[in-house]
Amino acid sequence: MSEIRSVQDYKDFLKENRELLHKNAIRIENLPKNDDWILDNEWDVIYEQEVIKHVTNEC
Helix, strand or coil: CCCCCCHHHHHHHHHHCHHHHHHHCCCHHHCCCCCHHHHCHHHHHHHHHHHHHHHHHHC
């Protein structure tokens, strides 16, 4: 893999490796309901911050 130097390089990497990424991804539906990762509120906070940042940047 060549070094990623730009956003376009990263997009190209994702496009070229889409199948591999999907194959290795863990679906949240397959995790137990009491999994620590799901129960950790930090992920919700990070997600909300990113959504707010994205919406704010669009206005």
